[in-house]
Amino acid sequence: MTKEEILAAFQYRHACKEFDPNKKISKEDFEFILETARLSPSSFGLEPWHFVVVQDPELREDLKENAWGAPKKLDTASHYVLGLTMKTPLMKWDSDYIQDFMINVQHHPEEVRKGRSKFIEQFQKSDFDLSDDRKLFDWASKQSYIAMGNMMTAAAMIGIDSCPIEGFKQETTENILREKLDIDTEKFGISYMIAFGYRVVEPREKTRRPMNDVVTWK
């Protein structure tokens, strides 16, 4: 793609408030979007995310009750994603998840695993002071948001609209995750939602601060 085409996709992406309920994203296109999430970078490469694609209308109704930023999107989106992030039992430096991940996903030899464990321990204890559950969840969430950004950009590049959503109550939504989706909310929390589909109206012109306000060169 040319630079102009890439920037055109960034201009095309907007927080789409309502989707055409009759237009569905193809399986192939949605798998492409999910693949860009899966390939996203994360701190120490730990992939602290999980994505739940909610297509069941009843579940979408349940989510609506706690999601003031989402009703129209839940009604009309072709695909609706819950962005989950790992909590302390999985994200703390000495968790089984991290140890297993270094062995079975990253295929690190024993010496490398030990070295990286120490490094992650130091990072979490002092460099970034991730000393309580909230700090650790927020740190892991930052990485989940990278996947979110990549999915929305990738979608825009193939002409698919999206909307990132934080307009919901985290606690009550996690109750739904636990009760209706059988998700262990000791291990996973919800960071965001994203609706995907095709726009019904054109957005208003994009507004952004000028480059000089957002970048400093020294």
Ligand SMILES: Cc1cc2nc3c(=O)[nH]c(=O)nc-3n(C[C@H](O)[C@H](O)[C@H](O)COP(=O)(O)O)c2cc1C
């Ligand atoms: C983390 C995050 C949470 C957001 N939550 C909502 C939301 O709950 N409902 C909504 O309609 N838009 C939501 N937005 C969209 C923003 O309002 C929108 O991105 C911003 O106004 C810039 O407009 P643009 O994305 O159309 O360029 C959210 C955006 C981000 C990045």
